[in-house]
Amino acid sequence: MSISPIAARPYLRDEVYTALKVRLGVRAAGLTAPLRLREEELAAELGVSRTPVREAMRRLEQEGLITFRPRRGARLMPTSLPEYLEWLSIREMLEGLAAREVALNGANDVALRLQAVFADFDEAGALARPAEYAAANTAFHALMIKESGNALLGKTWDSFGHLKMAGLRFIERLNRGSQSFHEHHDIIDAIAQRDPDRAEMLARRHVRLLRDQAAASLKEFDLPGQNETTP
Amino acid sequence: MSISPIAARPYLRDEVYTALKVRLGVRAAGLTAPLRLREEELAAELGVSRTPVREAMRRLEQEGLITFRPRRGARLMPTSLPEYLEWLSIREMLEGLAAREVALNGANDVALRLQAVFADFDEAGALARPAEYAAANTAFHALMIKESGNALLGKTWDSFGHLKMAGLRFIERLNRGSQSFHEHHDIIDAIAQRDPDRAEMLARRHVRLLRDQAAASLKEFDLPGQNETTP
DNA sequence: CTTCTCGATTTTGTATACATATACAAAATT
DNA sequence: AATTTTGTATATGTATACAAAATCGAGAAG
Structure with missing residues (x-):
């Protein structure tokens, strides 16, 4: 090696x-x-x-x-898709919390800053430049977590770094750029309107849809198995 | 030999x-x-x-x-109440996820096993023996997390050990044994009925009520301030 | 009396040394 | 021939050694 x-x-x-x-x-x-x-x-x-x-x-x-x-x-250990799905379940909750908090307590310009992340993309662009869009995507979620004002949430988030990375591989296959584009927009909208319930619901659905598609691909492709547990 | x-x-x-x-x-x-x-x-x-x-x-x-x-x-660092509140926010989400998963995928006897944790207590007992009840409480939540089937959730949960410990101090003051007793019962009920939405909702509310009371006490007592962040 | 400077001491950060458990393979036993 | 035993190599677990930065205190300057 x-x-x-x-x-x-x-x-x-x-x-x-x-x-x-x-x-x-x-x-x-x-x-x-x-x-x-x-x-x-x-x-x-x-x-x-x-x-x-x-x-x-x-x-x-x-x-x-x-x-x-x-x-x-x-x-x-090889990162297994099952483990990645577990992470997405947790991530659904954490992103839901972040969206709620941002809608409740975010700075005045937070919606604008979130929007700015996707400034370079329209719906077509999201599909045409998947690598760049993925980077923007990451930035968007990181910003949400940061703006939640919950420092512990940020730490927790960071500690899952390797799983985020592992995700890239699977997400590439799914290519749901177009849907993703609208979902982000809706989340930002709910935040702009200071509607925490809706922001949480949308953020959760956003991750859940990703998870559902990833789970579906588990059956389609046969991907690496379980991880060993630390004894 | x-x-x-x-x-x-x-x-x-x-x-x-x-x-x-x-x-x-x-x-x-x-x-x-x-x-x-x-x-x-x-x-x-x-x-x-x-x-x-x-x-x-x-x-x-x-x-x-x-x-x-x-x-x-x-x-x-001294464990600050603000940090403890952050943890309760995250915990609300994680417990909600656990309750949902247990209601969805838990073993047949899981409701019984959860109930067994509180077998030694009635409503009066929860108030009369707060230390023992706190221990049962901890066992209950740990069992939920474990039975969720999400190994990563268990790991994440464990990594917050010190905050759980810190919580004891605050919770002692609140003494919401009686409410807590009924809330647990309702959660178990939702799980027994295999109602994931309701189980999640109740589990979240359970933690949120605790958080609200802890937050209220932040104003009453003046407790240690912010934590430093790791640079 | 306070603040600043400089050097001795302490403490961390990293490297190295040593002890012990596991891995692997050859020899011995059945 | 198959299995067990045993010897040796290798890697981990822990202790110690050494260098560099930070702390602390004494004394000088303000």
């Missing part, structure tokens, strides 16, 4: 954490079998000692990206 | 994690100012080296119990 070394900067453990998260997160999405991770190997490739690698790995373990078996080291 | 095995040695980092979580969790609830934590001091008190202490601290950081400032070590 080859991952390029990182540039030595302020705190190695944080650099290592970020580096591993990105590299391993990407790799997990394309994985079919668990991949063993050797501390020394990772340390050598990143050009650091085992200590910061281990500390970074603890965090990744906590986030669920890797699994530890005592004395046998860490394994990078 | 059979000689009994010597005590199987667990992993220090896990022992340290548990020990610190309990000790610090308790202390955080009574704290008014940040408490500096020295690695060597903790290591010495627990009789281990700094390494497992550091690894345990990474996990506690991830869970939000302690905050790190680069080169300045860890600090245990």
Whole structure:
């Protein structure tokens, strides 16, 4: 396995954490079998000692990206669609909460700022430039979470980073850009009108529709199985 | 020939994690100012080296119990009521999801098992033995989360351990045992009837009422302020 | 009396060393 | 020949060592 070394900067453990998260997160999405991770190997490739690698790995373990078996080291598990669906269930609730809070307590210009995220797109554009639209999509949801004013919600959200990444793979297949476009618009509308119930309902439906389609594709394609649980 | 095995040695980092979580969790609830934590001091008190202490601290950081400032070590922050309210907002959503899922997919006997948790209590008992009732309460919610079938939900739930602990302090004041008693009963009822919408609604309301009362007490008592964010 | 500066001390961040458990394979036993 | 045993290699878990940054206090300056 080859991952390029990182540039030595302020705190190695944080650099290592970020580096591993990105590299391993990407790799997990394309994985079919668990991949063993050797501390020394990772340390050598990143050009650091085992200590910061281990500390970074603890965090990744906590986030669920890797699994530890005592004395046998860490394994990078393939991200399963079932697990991704679990995440979407949770995400439905969290985004519902965020939308509600933004509608209730958001700054005056919050609807405008949300709209600005999609300024470069019309309905056709959302379909024509799926990669860019996906990025805007991510930005939209991140902004919602941030503007909710619930700092703990933001932290919780961030800790699911690897699952968000895993999602990209599945979402690409679904290509529901057009529907998504209207749904976002409706959510922003409800927020502009300061209607928390409606904002929550729409935000939840938005995620639920995505989940339903992802779940449907579970039957169509036969995708990687269950994850191991940390013992 | 059979000689009994010597005590199987667990992993220090896990022992340290548990020990610190309990000790610090308790202390955080009574704290008014940040408490500096020295690695060597903790290591010495627990009789281990700094390494497992550091690894345990990474996990506690991830869970939000302690905050790190680069080169300045860890600090245990007082758990603020505002942060606890944020948690209750999130918890409302997570419990709502759990109740929905249990009503939808729970095992046949799940309502009975939930009821069994409160078997020792009637309405008067809930008021008369608040400590025991609080324990049953915790068990009830944990069982719901577990029975939801969403493993990721369980993990997420567990990672908020310190906030749950912090809650005890506030909840003691509220003493809403009697209302709580009926609310639990209604939730179980909705689950027994396999009514996911109603189960979710009731579970959410249950938490929201608690939150409302906690929020009200924020104005009454003047409680510790905001938490620092991890930089 | 307060504030600022500078150096000694403390403490963290990282690297390395050592102990012990697991993995793998060859040899021995049945 | 199949299975068990045992030896060796390898990787993890923990402890220790060392370097660099932050803290603390004494003394000088205002």
